[in-house]
Amino acid sequence: MRRMLGIVLALVPLLAVVPGGAAAQEQAQRGGGLRHLAPGAPADYTEQVPVNVVFVGYDRDDVDAEAFLADLPQTTVPVNRQPSAYAPEPLGIRYTYDYDLTYAGRRYEDRFFAELAGLAVPETLTAYQALYNDQEGNVLDVAGNHHIDAPTVERWLAENPPRGVDTAENTLYFINWYGRDDFRHHVYTKLGEPDPDTGTDFGLRDSRKLIAWGGTTPDDEESGLGRLARVWFYDLSAGPESFTDNWNVDDADLDGDGEADYRMPPIWEYTEGGYRDPAELTPDLAKVARYVGVNLLFTSSPLYRVDLDAPDLPESINLDTNTYEGLPGTDASEAYIDPDLFVSEIAELRPLNRFDYDHQDLPLDGDVRRCLALFYEDEPCFPELEGYPAAYGNLYLPNALLAEVLLDGESSADYELPNINYAVSDEEFPPPFLGLADDDYRTGTQSFTYNFVSPGLVEAGYGLTTTLIHEDGHHLGLSHPMDGYDSETGVDYGPSGPFYFAWSGTESNSMMSYVDLNWDFSQFDRDNSNRFLAEAYAKNANRVLALIQAAGGDDARTNLALRVADARVGLSEREFAAHRYDRAAANAERAYRTVAAAAERLGVPVERAVDPLAIDAGAVDAEAAAAKIPYALDAVDFALRKRLAP
Numbered sequence: 001m002r003r004m005l006g007i008v009l010a011l012v013p014l015l016a017v018v019p020g021g022a023a024a025q026e027q028a029q030r031g032g033g034l035r036h037l038a039p040g041a042p043a044d045y046t047e048q049v050p051v052n053v054v055f056v057g058y059d060r061d062d063v064d065a066e067a068f069l070a071d072l073p074q075t076t077v078p079v080n081r082q083p084s085a086y087a088p089e090p091l092g093i094r095y096t097y098d099y100d101l102t103y104a105g106r107r108y109e110d111r112f113f114a115e116l117a118g119l120a121v122p123e124t125l126t127a128y129q130a131l132y133n134d135q136e137g138n139v140l141d142v143a144g145n146h147h148i149d150a151p152t153v154e155r156w157l158a159e160n161p162p163r164g165v166d167t168a169e170n171t172l173y174f175i176n177w178y179g180r181d182d183f184r185h186h187v188y189t190k191l192g193e194p195d196p197d198t199g200t201d202f203g204l205r206d207s208r209k210l211i212a213w214g215g216t217t218p219d220d221e222e223s224g225l226g227r228l229a230r231v232w233f234y235d236l237s238a239g240p241e242s243f244t245d246n247w248n249v250d251d252a253d254l255d256g257d258g259e260a261d262y263r264m265p266p267i268w269e270y271t272e273g274g275y276r277d278p279a280e281l282t283p284d285l286a287k288v289a290r291y292v293g294v295n296l297l298f299t300s301s302p303l304y305r306v307d308l309d310a311p312d313l314p315e316s317i318n319l320d321t322n323t324y325e326g327l328p329g330t331d332a333s334e335a336y337i338d339p340d341l342f343v344s345e346i347a348e349l350r351p352l353n354r355f356d357y358d359h360q361d362l363p364l365d366g367d368v369r370r371c372l373a374l375f376y377e378d379e380p381c382f383p384e385l386e387g388y389p390a391a392y393g394n395l396y397l398p399n400a401l402l403a404e405v406l407l408d409g410e411s412s413a414d415y416e417l418p419n420i421n422y423a424v425s426d427e428e429f430p431p432p433f434l435g436l437a438d439d440d441y442r443t444g445t446q447s448f449t450y451n452f453v454s455p456g457l458v459e460a461g462y463g464l465t466t467t468l469i470h471e472d473g474h475h476l477g478l479s480h481p482m483d484g485y486d487s488e489t490g491v492d493y494g495p496s497g498p499f500y501f502a503w504s505g506t507e508s509n510s511m512m513s514y515v516d517l518n519w520d521f522s523q524f525d526r527d528n529s530n531r532f533l534a535e536a537y538a539k540n541a542n543r544v545l546a547l548i549q550a551a552g553g554d555d556a557r558t559n560l561a562l563r564v565a566d567a568r569v570g571l572s573e574r575e576f577a578a579h580r581y582d583r584a585a586a587n588a589e590r591a592y593r594t595v596a597a598a599a600e601r602l603g604v605p606v607e608r609a610v611d612p613l614a615i616d617a618g619a620v621d622a623e624a625a626a627a628k629i630p631y632a633l634d635a636v637d638f639a640l641r642k643r644l645a646p
């Protein structure tokens with residue numbers, strides 16, 4: 001009886017806060033009893049997202065809880081980022097947050113730091129620690145470095161949280177070892193998952209020595225997290241290191257764009273006469289929590305719409321891969337693509353879709369070669385097609401002209417994801433980036449991915465497989481863990497200028513990072529992708545419903561199907577609110593398929609609204625196309641230089 005009462009009481013506030021209750025009721029009367037589906041309407045998902053913040057080695061005097069919480073977002077409405085460059089496109093998702101701050105006690109800290117000390121292996125300084133020691137303004141010299149295995153620490157924190165913290169919920173650990181008697185200078189490492197094409201273990205490089213890590217999934221065979229957890233830890237007493245460049249305490253501008261770059265220095269620099277005033281520690285950690293943890297890891301915004309061919313969403317997807325073989329004597333596609341790994345990693349991101357792969361080699365000649373050469377001159381290769389920008393248009397247009405050859409129809413899949421690989425010589429066509437996930441220049445719909453391989457890139461450790469997984473991750477909607485959208489301010493940001501510290505997000509177990517230490521998608525990627533998919537299926541069920549109603553479909557069988565679909569969307573909304581994102585997506589998908597089947601039975605055509613490979617210069621939005629989000633699309637020189645760092 002007591003339990004029953006608890007459930008009833010819990011339901012009352014839930015019902016009271018359902019948005020638009022009266023409108024929904026009215027809808028229910030008009031729509032033949034439908035409570036969740038509404039023709040043409042946006043989806044309507046809400047979630048109060050649990051976010052645990054655990055301070056280990058920081059006391060209440062170091063980090064002020066009230067000031068820290070005041071800097072965190074209260075609500076987020078994610079957007080489709082690249083489409084929003086053309087016209088604002090919020091998702092039908094509204095997050096609020098349930099923040100829970102924990103300051104670990106002395107006993108917990110003793111246990112954790114004893115664990116770190118036990119894992120620490122003495123090592124020489126990294127190049128970046130040595131660079132720090134060479135700075136004019138450094139307050140100490142790092143001496144006696146140690147390596148600590150990052151996945152082991154992540155697993156320990158996942159399995160041994162302080163009392164009251166559930167690490168199946170998003171959990172951000174802020175760690176500070178400095179100042180304790182058992183402190184040793186350290187960096188975190190991840191080794192043993194070499195590039196599948198070149199065998200290069202990027203983890204051996206100094207540039208891949210870390211101050212943060214997390215996001216591992218339970219089914220990651222290499223890292224082996226034993227249970228579902230959503231942990232990311234950030235340790236300013238580690239390093240200093242390469243990705244956030246926090247070894248540099250002398251120069252304001254780090255990436256050469258003439259703008260001061262905001263970085264979080266090592267913890268010992270938060271001192272009188274140090275790089276940063278100690279009073280800035282609370283707002284600095286709050287920035288990391290907000291602009292990395294909340295916005296990029298826990299509740300990110302998609303780069304592209306996840307509803308491919310909307311409103312005619314595919315069940316099966318063909319990874320339609322094409323390689324322009326421009327290296328005499330080398331079969332690059334044979335040497336540098338591992339199709340099994342490629343397909344299996346992509347399939348993990350979208351268990352509701354079936355994937356297959358096919359490939360064809362093509363000569364690097366004709367317009368494709370001519371346009372690639374003009375890419376470097378920043379000259380349009382089809383000047384008559386005004387509006388298409390010279391640089392990226394030179395990759396898009398020749399391929400769009402060849403679309404019928406590239407999309408070979410080999411597979412019976414519903415959707416062909418066009419991957420274009422350029423195998424080139426470094427002298428003639430120096431790769432401007434590893435890969436890029438392009439859009440259509442008209443609506444912000446994803447079009448091709450372009451992926452480069454050259455002897456120089458192979459020498460640097462890269463084949464095509466990991467670039468293909470990454471760029472297809474973008475094509476299927478995902479953003480990087482180091483750039484994204486802040487909903488309350490409306491700012492889309494990359495790791496530069498005031499947000500330079502967002503580079504720390506790349507230190508996570510995600511194929512969408514630049515860290516090159518793993519090849520699968522993080523738990524955060526999967527959570528977010530499932531949420532986006534739930535939203536997209538529900539929204540497109542509404543679109544197809546509008547088509548059915550416009551066609552006058554109102555028979556008993558249709559109405560029954562719609563009521564079944566309606567209940568599925570309701571279930572999806574409840575699973576979403578309960579943080580069961582895979583089930584939220586699966587139920588919304590079944591709702592969509594039910595509505596789509598009703599349309600098919602009625603003979604109501606459901607066709608994609610946009611063909612992203614159709615050339616239409618008159619429809620190009622030149623301003624928006626020029627304002628593509630370069631850091632999100634991998635089109636920044638500096639990003640490649642950072643990845644190639646030794």
Ligand SMILES: [Zn+2]
Nearest residue numbers: 480632633634
């Ligand atoms: Zn990328």
